[in-house]
Amino acid sequence: LVVEGGPGTGKTVVALHRVAYLLYAHRDRIARSGALIIGPNPAFLHYIDQVLPALGETGVVLSTLGELYPGVRTTELDAPTAAELKGDRRFADVIRQAVLNRSRAPQNDVPLKIDGTRIVLSVNEVRAAIRRARDTHRPYNQARAVFAKDLLKRLAAKLAEALSLNIDQETQAGLIADLRHSPDVRREINLCWMPQTPEQLLADLFASDARLKAAAPMLRRSDRELLLRDRHSAWTLSDVPLLDEAAELLGEIEVGQSARSADDDAQRAREVAYARDALSSSGMAASMITAEQYVDRFATADAMSPLADRAAADRGWAYGHVVVDEAQELTAMQWRMIMRRSPSKSMTIVGDPAQASAPGAIANWSTALAPAVADRWRKTMLTINYRTPQAIMDVAAELLRVADVDAQAPRSVREGRWPIQLRRGTSADELANLLSEEAATIEYGTIGVVVETSRLAAVSQLADDLVGSDPRFGNGHVAVECFAIGSVKGLEFDTVVLVEPTELIATSINPAHDLYVGLTRPTQRLVIVSDGALPPMLAKAVAAAAT
Incomplete structure (x- = not known):
């Protein structure tokens, strides 16, 4: 729905x-x-x-x-063009190709030394093992196990031939065990098909123009330059669905059952030792509960943690x-x-x-x-x-019309008590006086101040100081919250103060849409403060609504 x-x-x-x-x-x-x-x-x-x-x-x-x-x-946000590129449906294909590119055959045959015996890992053998693993359509990390098993069987046959052994099931198992312990073999398997996490995949992709070009041949060089960054950069909002896409294609990194069991046993031993010390130091060593029972009880509690x-x-x-x-x-x-x-x-x-x-x-x-x-x-x-008075919605509706936005503004159920206020004065002192006047006018409620991002910290501090010191804020009866224009969607305030609308939309992808959002946050009063000219579309909307 x-x-x-x-x-x-x-x-x-x-x-x-x-x-x-x-x-x-x-x-x-x-x-x-x-x-x-x-x-x-x-x-x-x-x-x-x-x-x-x-x-x-x-x-x-x-x-x-x-x-x-x-x-x-x-x-964290990407630059708008980079965010748009990452959000495009085609980036699913980019991630898929980036995953495929992580499994690759060597350029030349590779000599291997197994306990003094020399064999050769051929390019064609690696390619055949990669094809077979991909044909399973399993996630990358699960398909790697198929690749490794196939390659080890091929190498075991070569090793048996080099040692003049008749290859049967038991002999093959022993040779494969030897191959698994060979540093040369482990190195080559990893070079051909290294386990990957989504974080590793994306960090490497955006840190290398060569990798990005190979995964996204449809992107121009200028587009790739927008996406390139240091591999230790913080994740952005646009990266999150790409990480999720990569996780879907990669799957979990498989750990051998024996390794998991050993890790689990070691972890349990540490937990039991800790529990024994805790019971002893608390005087409960002689109680009815053992250290093992203590650990089991908390393991059960964790399994029963809230569904959410x-x-x-x-x-x-x-x-x-x-x-x-x-x-x-x-x-x-x-x-x-x-x-x-x-x-x-x-x-x-x-x-x-x-x-x-x-x-x-x-x-x-x-x-x-x-x-x-x-x-x-x-x-x-x-x-x-049900939120915004009609006097304010008249301006918002005119804005949609002036900006040629294909949408119909909703009809308000309330006329409202106050007209829109157009004010000058955006210095700290002037904004402080304005906020104090608004607090005295509404007496109870919340004032939302919408400012350009570079002003946000200073205006937020100004508001905090005012609320704590000016009696017109009624000892907390009036709160002030400050936001950038992109962060107020879904929110509402008794009074909204838009500071320098031209600044607010200077970098907007959809300026009319952002102004429309800002205009429609108040439940009672709207104050527009600007020392310069209003954006033309807003000035026309205010004038049209007034007539």
């Missing part, structure tokens, strides 16, 4: 009520698999957690896109239902990542194409959903705005 509606129409509330209903009506199914709610930012998820705190007790995972891949938590915790830590977890809010911002690669979390495709998708502003976002629902569900989806429209 797609729930589409403009600002303030209650899309999120509808989605949450639907989840609550499904958790009740299909308790058995969802209790086993849980539900996933994906929001645009941590502030939005905090709001959801406050509205429906019971969700956390019924197997619901709250996550941003930057947290969907276990072990990674990021809000286990689901969030498991990349392959299949959720019973998935909710995606602000879904108009998703790229093709992000959609692929999300669809893997919902094999049943039981989903509630919430969004407003008129608010789309992310690089590479697919704002058309058919284009976004068709690869995964074809036409097995339906859409419902919400057209009434």
